[in-house]
Amino acid sequence: MRNKIILSSAFTLSFVIFLGACGNEANVKYQRYYADGSQVYKIYCENCHMSKGEGLADLIPALTDTTFLRENRAKLPCFVNNGLKDSIQINGKIYQSLMPAEKNLAAIDVAKVLTYVTNSFGNNQGIYDVKEVENQLNQCN
Numbered sequence: 001m002r003n004k005i006i007l008s009s010a011f012t013l014s015f016v017i018f019l020g021a022c023g024n025e026a027n028v029k030y031q032r033y034y035a036d037g038s039q040v041y042k043i044y045c046e047n048c049h050m051s052k053g054e055g056l057a058d059l060i061p062a063l064t065d066t067t068f069l070r071e072n073r074a075k076l077p078c079f080v081n082n083g084l085k086d087s088i089q090i091n092g093k094i095y096q097s098l099m100p101a102e103k104n105l106a107a108i109d110v111a112k113v114l115t116y117v118t119n120s121f122g123n124n125q126g127i128y129d130v131k132e133v134e135n136q137l138n139q140c141n
């Protein structure tokens with residue numbers, strides 16, 4: 001009986017350690033994506049969308065419309081790689097400008113910059129995994 005109790009608590013303990021390690025690994029990955037993503041953002045996005053994602057007057061939309069970003073999550077990688085010229089509504093305002101295509105960014109950089117954007121400026125949407133981005137880039141039209 002005693003043995004059984006010890007065994008099961010040893011099992012529980014190792015399970016807890018396993019979960020903890022798992023959580024940490026995911027967290028480390030998220031932190032890395034976020035930090036690298038902020039560098040990509042500075043180079044490729046900040047000129048237009050500005051340092052706090054606030055955009056520029058009637059020309060450049062802000063990156064603070066959490067609902068838009070969540071609803072269009074699957075399209076964001078294509079926006080970055082192929083650019084955007086549709087009329088879109090952000091924070092209740094209509095934009096009809098042109099975002100140029102950015103073909104130089106590899107899927108991993110797109111994943112990182114989107115992780116940064118969707119977890120900054122008041123957004124809190126978790127990691128964009130590179131596999132998710134690759135998958136979505138294959139379906140751009």
Ligand code: HEC
Nearest residue numbers: 044045048060061062063084085086090095096097098099
């Ligand atoms: C040359 C200026 C410019 C650059 C550089 C640029 N954008 Fe944009 N972006 C725009 C414009 C203009 C729009 C609106 C396009 C429209 O009206 O259809 C836009 C729209 C967007 C949108 C959808 C609307 C919104 O505000 O949520 C996202 C997301 C976005 N850009 C992310 C990025 C990211 C990430 C980068 C860097 C990899 C980037 N942009 C680089 C000008 C730019």
